[in-house]
Amino acid sequence: MVRMRMNQAVAAALGDEMREDPDVVVFGEDVAVAGGPFKTSDGLLEEFGPSRVRDTPISEMGFLGMAVGAAASGLRPVAEIMFIEFLGVALDMVVTEAGKFHFLSRGAFTCPMTVRASIGAGLGFGCQHSQTMENWMSHAPGLKMVMLSGPQSAYGLLRSAIRDPNPVVVLEPRALYGGRGQVTTGADGIIPLGEARRVREGDDVTVVSAGAMVKVALAAAEASQDWSAEVIDLQTLIPWDRDGVVSAVRRTGRLVIVEESPYTSGWGTEIAAYVGARLFGELRAPVLRITCPDVPVPFGRELEQRYMPNPGYVTDQIDQLLVTGRAPDPWWVGEGRSA
Amino acid sequence: MGDADRMERRRAVAADRVARYERMVEIRAFEDRVQGLFAEGRVHGTTHTAQGQEAVAVGIAAAARPTDLVTCTYRGHGIGLALGMTPEVILGEIMGREIGCVGGIAGSMHLCDRELGLLPTFAIIGAGIPVAAGAALTAQVRGTDDAAIGVFGDGAANIGAFHEGLNLAAIWNLPVVFICENNQYGEYSRIDLTTPIEDLADRAASYGIPGIIVDGQDPDQTVEAVSAALDVARSGGGPTLLEMKTYRYAGHSRADKAEYRPEGEFERWYERDPINTFRARLESEGLLAAGDADGIDERVAARLKAAIEVVEASPPATVDAMFGNIYAPV
Numbered sequence: 001m002v003r004m005r006m007n008q009a010v011a012a013a014l015g016d017e018m019r020e021d022p023d024v025v026v027f028g029e030d031v032a033v034a035g036g037p038f039k040t041s042d043g044l045l046e047e048f049g050p051s052r053v054r055d056t057p058i059s060e061m062g063f064l065g066m067a068v069g070a071a072a073s074g075l076r077p078v079a080e081i082m083f084i085e086f087l088g089v090a091l092d093m094v095v096t097e098a099g100k101f102h103f104l105s106r107g108a109f110t111c112p113m114t115v116r117a118s119i120g121a122g123l124g125f126g127c128q129h130s131q132t133m134e135n136w137m138s139h140a141p142g143l144k145m146v147m148l149s150g151p152q153s154a155y156g157l158l159r160s161a162i163r164d165p166n167p168v169v170v171l172e173p174r175a176l177y178g179g180r181g182q183v184t185t186g187a188d189g190i191i192p193l194g195e196a197r198r199v200r201e202g203d204d205v206t207v208v209s210a211g212a213m214v215k216v217a218l219a220a221a222e223a224s225q226d227w228s229a230e231v232i233d234l235q236t237l238i239p240w241d242r243d244g245v246v247s248a249v250r251r252t253g254r255l256v257i258v259e260e261s262p263y264t265s266g267w268g269t270e271i272a273a274y275v276g277a278r279l280f281g282e283l284r285a286p287v288l289r290i291t292c293p294d295v296p297v298p299f300g301r302e303l304e305q306r307y308m309p310n311p312g313y314v315t316d317q318i319d320q321l322l323v324t325g326r327a328p329d330p331w332w333v334g335e336g337r338s339a
Numbered sequence: 340m341g342d343a344d345r346m347e348r349r350r351a352v353a354a355d356r357v358a359r360y361e362r363m364v365e366i367r368a369f370e371d372r373v374q375g376l377f378a379e380g381r382v383h384g385t386t387h388t389a390q391g392q393e394a395v396a397v398g399i400a401a402a403a404r405p406t407d408l409v410t411c412t413y414r415g416h417g418i419g420l421a422l423g424m425t426p427e428v429i430l431g432e433i434m435g436r437e438i439g440c441v442g443g444i445a446g447s448m449h450l451c452d453r454e455l456g457l458l459p460t461f462a463i464i465g466a467g468i469p470v471a472a473g474a475a476l477t478a479q480v481r482g483t484d485d486a487a488i489g490v491f492g493d494g495a496a497n498i499g500a501f502h503e504g505l506n507l508a509a510i511w512n513l514p515v516v517f518i519c520e521n522n523q524y525g526e527y528s529r530i531d532l533t534t535p536i537e538d539l540a541d542r543a544a545s546y547g548i549p550g551i552i553v554d555g556q557d558p559d560q561t562v563e564a565v566s567a568a569l570d571v572a573r574s575g576g577g578p579t580l581l582e583m584k585t586y587r588y589a590g591h592s593r594a595d596k597a598e599y600r601p602e603g604e605f606e607r608w609y610e611r612d613p614i615n616t617f618r619a620r621l622e623s624e625g626l627l628a629a630g631d632a633d634g635i636d637e638r639v640a641a642r643l644k645a646a647i648e649v650v651e652a653s654p655p656a657t658v659d660a661m662f663g664n665i666y667a668p669v
Contacts, residue, residue: 025480051480057510062469062503069473069487072458073408075480077473089499092463097470104459105451106441107664141665165667193669 001184007177009151010040010116012185013158014078018048021076024162027054027063028080028116037082038118038177060090064115068097071113076162081117083125084133084171091136098167099142110165114158119147120212120260121308122175127296130304132211132261137169138238138270144193145169145238147211151181156191157235164193171237173212173260196241198248202228205254205285205318208245208271210234213258213309220258220314227322229256237267242274249275253284256318258309263291263330263339286327290317293332306331349423349455352400357626359401359558363393363614365639366417369426370589372643373416373433373447377593381651382434386447389417391588394613395520396421398561398583399488402569405456408474409488410467412520413448414587415460418490422455426646436653443656465495468504468517475508475515475572486514486572488565494525496539505580509546514572516565517580520555522587527599540582548578555583556613559620585613 004012018024026032026041026048032055035042045053056063060081067077081087087094094115101111121130137143144166148154154172161168183189191197196208200218204227209217214233221229230252234240249255255275257268272287290309298304313331320328333339351358370388377386389396392414400421403409411418419429424440432439433447440450441459448462458474461467471489478485495501496519508515519539523530536542543550549571553564561583568579586608590597621627 023480025476054511057503057506059503059507061500062472062507065466065469065500065504066473066476066507069408069410069458069470070476070480071473072470073474073477073487075477077476092466093469096463097461097466101459102664102667104441104445104449105453105664106444106660107667108451108453109458110667112667144666164669 001182003180004151004183005178005180006148006151006154007038007040009154009183010158010172011042011044012183013155014041014044015047016185017159017162018044018052023074024076024078025052025070026078027056029056029058029082031055031080036080038174040177041080060086061093064090064093065097067113067115068093068101068111071098071111072101072109076112078114078116078162081115083129084117084119085128085131087117087133094143094167094169095137095140099140102166103142111167112165113167114161114170115167116170116172118174119171120173120175121297121304122212124299124301124304126299130297132171134171134237135261135266138267143167143169143238144236145171146193146236147171148173148176149211149214149233150176150179151183152189153191153233153235155183155185156189157193159190160193168193171211175212191235193236194239194241195235196244197233197235198230199233200229200231202230203252204228204322205256206230206232206248206252207256207258208232208234209258210237211260213260216309216311216314217258219311220318223311223315224319226319229318240271245271246275246278249279250282253282254321255283256288256290256321258314259289259291260308261292262294263289264294266291285321285325288317288321288327290314293330293337344425345423345452345455348425349400349405352397352421352423357621359397360617360621361635361639362397362421363558363617364635365426366393366396366420367614368639368643369420370416373430374589384446385593386433387414387592388589389414389587391586391608391613392520392522392555393417394558394561394617395518395555395583395585397558398565399490399518401562402565403456403488404485405454406485407488407569408456408458408471409490410458410471411460411490412467412492413460413462414492415450419450419452419457422452422457424450424452424455426643427649430646431650431653434650435656436650437656437660438650438653442660444660465491465498465500467491468495468500469507471517472504472508472513472515475513476511478514479511484573486516486569488516488518490518490520492525493519493521493523493530493534493539496542497533505543505546505548505578508578509548512575512577515578516568516572517578518565519580519582520585521582522585524587524591526591527595529599538582540580543580548580550580550582553581553583555585556611556616558613558617
């Protein structure tokens with residue numbers, strides 16, 4: 001076990017994969033000489049050289065397209081998108097090209113590329129550099145997608161993403177890059193895709209979260225004396241762990257989902273619908289989704305903090321669910337806004 | 340129809356000019372027949388045919404190795420046939436049958452043949468340009484002497500992927516040949532309405548790479564130009580942009596009668612029809628004797644007739660094909 005920050009865990013996973021597999025290459029804006037704007041590729045250029053670690057122009061459509069071609073012809077490219085919003089100019093390459101190559105070749109070609117992108121609010125970057133955008137891609141057959149929640153998650157999920165024969169989008173909450181934790185490196189530290197992880201045991205309610213919201217859900221659960229919450233880190237958003245989540249909710253009888261993204265059409269709606277359809281008669285309360293409002297991410301510090309679910313708010317929402325047996329309105333209804 | 344047939348078809352085009360002529364005749368007849376099948380209501384969906392552009396297709400196929408990956412557009416039947424794919428697997432795909440090259444789940448715009456070097460063809464304008472650069476990156480990183488070929492139309496020269504792909508290939512000196520089939524029309528719009536310069540080859544200058552205009556109606560010139568650019572790429576000389584001046588005889592897609600074309604334009608281009616001029620040249624060189632061309636026409640027609648029977652006897656695309664290849668197994 002090594003204590004490291006999440007950005008160092010990302011670099012460690014990249015380095016270990018590059019050491020084991022000469023076909024792994026890394027490129028993106030400022031990833032080589034500068035070591036990445038968030039230092040997630042620090043030291044890779046020095047160790048692996050300019051053929052395998054490359055700075056690109058500001059050219060997302062170009063270098064993600066290159067990742068598709070490189071992956072289809074045998075490399076395992078890892079391309080970095082500095083802020084997830086920059087994927088907007090290149091979404092075709094991920095959703096419509098990479099995600100379809102296996103299908104369109106009757107399995108003859110695979111596209112083992114990894115797209116890493118920093119996501120999320122909380123650092124005062126304004127509404128064009130603070131979204132999470134996972135829901136752009138949760139509706140696109142052919143892709144896999146994971147969301148990191150800390151250093152071990154970063155190391156383990158990224159290694160699996162690079163090894164996977166399919167295109168995998170790795171979403172990295174920017175606010176977590178500086179957070180430290182113990183990391184098991186090497187083969188034992190690898191986390192398989194498609195499996196959720198229980199990060200806290202509890203009996204009264206199952207809280208499913210992902211990314212930066214895992215920490216929020218944990219803190220909310222720790223704060224309550226009145227009920228005990230099981231907290232699940234979904235880890236892989238596509239394909240998500242249906243069996244793991246259903247069996248967890250079957251045991252507690254209550255499901256709360258915490259998402260750092262707008263309310264409408266979030267991935268939590270899919271989980272709510274799936275679990276609701278299967279456990280209708282067994283649920284002891286309605287499924288509760290705790291999300292951001294349907295607004296662009298605001299800049300002002302207090303507003304930005306209020307925009308995202310925080311531990312106090314999550315505790316309060318779960319309190320109300322357990323006391324009343326009904327799903328409480330989100331905070332913005334109290335401000336006269338529609339749900 | 341098997342693998343041997345496909346590779347043999349490729350070898351023939353690479354080795355022999357008369358075989359190239361025959362393939363051009365096959366492409367023309369195939370595309371004419373595809374339009375006929377649509378008109379007769381025997382196929383659903385859409386299709387984009389490439390009559391008039393046959394010399395570009397055989398030029399690429401004759402110059403490239405099967406290990407040189409090619410990205411191609413949705414107007415890809417001709418290039419697929421030129422590379423060695425059979426009429427059966429392409430028509431099968433167009434008609435949504437199990438015998439199709441992708442099992443009938445992809446359609447006319449999406450052909451693919453890994454052994455022949457054809458990546459899944461692109462129905463998004465320009466997308467194949469950076470993807471070809473990516474295939475070239477693999478050759479460069481691994482140190483092989485393979486190259487990649489990115490084929491696109493004149494319409495793609497105005498989309499970001501063109502500029503980003505050429506720029507990346509240039510700064511990294513990648514072994515890739517970009518081939519613009521300038522057939523004078525981007526979908527329904529004549530090139531001078533969408534593009535402020537006459538020669539797209541000029542755009543290569545922005546990226547510091549050679550931009551070469553090629554007579555896309557002359558298969559001898561297309562083969563020579565692609566071969567030379569591939570030699571440059573393989574020997575570390577970096578990318579080249581080839582602008583093949585050609586002409587699309589049909590409309591953009593099935594529904595387009597191309598009534599926007601100025602009067603006399605088609606006739607002017609048809610005077611330099613690539614098949615007619617190549618036949619005359621081969622005859623004058625003594626490579627085609629009297630009656631040989633008629634024999635080729637008959638052979639091609641017979642193969643196509645048989646191919647249609649084979650395809651129509653093939654079962655429709657299966658549910659297994661639809662679900663079978665969404666994710667590669669871990």
